[in-house]
Amino acid sequence: MALDLNDNYSNRALRAGDPDPDPGRPVGEFIGTVRSNAWVNDEYKHVVLKLHERALKAYAGQMFHLLCPSPDGAEVWMRRPMSVYRVDKAAGEVEFLYKAEGRGTRGMATLQPGDDFNIAGPLGVGFRLEPSFKNVVVLGRGVGLATLAPLSQLAAEQGVGVTAILSARHQGVVMSKELFEGLGARTLTVLDSDATSAVENVERILEELIAAGKADAFFTCGSNRLLKLMQRLGKKHNIPGQVAMEQIMVCGFGACYVCVRTFEVDGKRVLKRVCRDGPVFNMQEAVGW
Ligand SMILES: Cc1cc2nc3c(=O)[nH]c(=O)nc-3n(C[C@H](O)[C@H](O)[C@H](O)COP(=O)(O)OP(=O)(O)OC[C@H]3O[C@@H](n4cnc5c(N)ncnc54)[C@H](O)[C@@H]3O)c2cc1C
Ligand code: FES
Numbered sequence: 215m216a217l218d219l220n221d222n223y224s225n226r227a228l229r230a231g232d233p234d235p236d237p238g239r240p241v242g243e244f245i246g247t248v249r250s251n252a253w254v255n256d257e258y259k260h261v262v263l264k265l266h267e268r269a270l271k272a273y274a275g276q277m278f279h280l281l282c283p284s285p286d287g288a289e290v291w292m293r294r295p296m297s298v299y300r301v302d303k304a305a306g307e308v309e310f311l312y313k314a315e316g317r318g319t320r321g322m323a324t325l326q327p328g329d330d331f332n333i334a335g336p337l338g339v340g341f342r343l344e345p346s347f348k349n350v351v352v353l354g355r356g357v358g359l360a361t362l363a364p365l366s367q368l369a370a371e372q373g374v375g376v377t378a379i380l381s382a383r384h385q386g387v388v389m390s391k392e393l394f395e396g397l398g399a400r401t402l403t404v405l406d407s408d409a410t411s412a413v414e415n416v417e418r419i420l421e422e423l424i425a426a427g428k429a430d431a432f433f434t435c436g437s438n439r440l441l442k443l444m445q446r447l448g449k450k451h452n453i454p455g456q457v458a459m460e461q462i463m464v465c466g467f468g469a470c471y472v473c474v475r476t477f478e479v480d481g482k483r484v485l486k487r488v489c490r491d492g493p494v495f496n497m498q499e500a501v502g503w
Contacts, residue, residue: 228266248329272298274364275340275494279466281332282318294318295463297361311360349428355381358436361458363390366397455497461488
């Protein structure tokens with residue numbers, strides 16, 4: 215295929231329905247068609263993309279690297295990393311929940327139904343559910359809830375019970391509640407506005423879940439404070455855990471080392487790339503920030 219100078223995107227990127235030239239490859243570059251891109255509250259938008267079937271292999275905790283349109287006519291350099299919010303295999307769609315704040319995500323917020331959107335992925339190592347996990351606790355805050363939400367889909371598929379504790383500044387920015395509940399999770403909301411999100415209160419809730427046998431594993435994203443709490447309780451009660459980390463990224467596939475963070479493995483400090491070795495890591499190895 216000759217490259218047309220007027221094309222916005224490379225002619226190697228796959229659209230829904232295209233024959234797959236490399237079906238064995240886990241990662242690809244795709245041109246999605248925007249189905250919808252709606253506000254869910256004052257700060258967050260939810261975009262739904264129709265995508266090539268290879269992109270639907272993405273699982274909870276993995277990310278795509280997004281080539282965001284410009285919000286102002288000037289170039290937006292570098293792709294932006296974004297966790298998968300939901301994969302709807304039957305509809306051939308992948309969804310993202312995002313906070314429109316910087317130039318990339320503000321550009322994304324301008325996308326209209328029918329527009330093209332170039333994304334690369336799925337990238338990284340996502341969440342894993344061990345056969346011994348019968349009931350898990352998911353604790354997230356802010357945009358971290360977008361990363362944790364597809365865990366409820368994975369858990370529902372594997373018959374694992376989920377208690378999701380959703381932490382937010384106030385009721386107006388609580389997200390993903392319907393998605394968790396729609397897949398059978400029990401949800402608890404804790405807020406800054408009524409002080410229920412205080413560490414002492416969340417600790418009390420976690421201790422109750424542990425005592426009730428509802429916490430075979432912990433999962434968290436979006437707050438250093440909550441990560442530290444889960445690490446402490448995980449150590450105390452010998453509960454395994456996983457954390458999804460965020461870090462500024464450039465390449466997104468392990469080549470540039472921009473996303474390196476420090477981890478503690480067997481008492482030694484080691485450096486790992488969040489994009490390639492994660493973004494999901496053993497909770498006890500994460501040093502936090
Ligand atoms: C693994 C992973 C999953 C993520 N999932 C989500 C999600 O589901 N929803 C969501 O809203 N956000 C998510 N983020 C954060 C998202 O990548 C940033 O909000 C976004 O890159 C900001 O770009 P911007 O141009 O709007 O902001 P700007 O501030 O203009 O960005 C400037 C630069 O900083 C980088 N950057 C800024 N903030 C972050 C950040 N927190 N993490 C990584 N790079 C950053 C950008 O890539 C860009 O290169 C995720 C980040 C990572 C690493
Ligand atoms: S972003 Fe380049 S190595 Fe992680």
